[in-house]
Amino acid sequence: MPGQQEVQPSVETSVDSLVESVVVVDDHNFVLGAVPRGQMREEALCHRATYVFVFNGEGQLYVQERTLSKDIYPGYYDPATGGVVTEGESYDLAASRELAEEMGIEGVTITPHFHFYFQNDDCQVWGRVYTCCYDGPLVLQEEEVASVVMESPEDILSNRNHRNYTPDSLVALERLVHCLRSRQP
DSSP: OTTOOOBOOOBOOOOOTTTSEEEEEOTTOOEEEEEEHHHHHHTTOOEEEEEEEEEOTTSOEEEEEEOTTOSSSTTOEESSBOOBOBTTOOHHHHHHHHHHHHHOOOSOOOEEEEEEEEEOSSOEEEEEEEEEEOOSOOOOBTTTEEEEEEEOHHHHHHTTTTTTBOHHHHHHHHHHHHHHHHHOO
């Protein structure tokens, strides 16, 4: 597909994600406490997560192919970088941490946009959506990111069945595109 660039992982970061302590919230996004990530997934507890849409200078998104070892949506393509908010973290701190861990991107301005709620049979999450612009080299987290392709938001949303995209990120991307369009003069 034209305009796509594939990047292979080059660095492995070891994290025992199943025992990582994550923030759990109620359906109004009020913090209830923290539990191990494995328990949150097993009991389908509502939690917080970040969604950082990383655009290049041409308006394309860095879309991650998730590894097959991911605890949710393994092998899917994710147009957002991000993940769960851990105990003691704010959304903003989690967004910066995830961007650095998954893609090796640091020192960029991350712009917050909105919170949203997503629920399906696999998960329930309160997410916070961010954007940033980046055109430099990537250092992918081998545990979580198999590769990266470049796609425009419009192509992703108009061809939802082109790839197995993560459903929560599709909802966030759709809302983000609408939000950004409504701000244009």
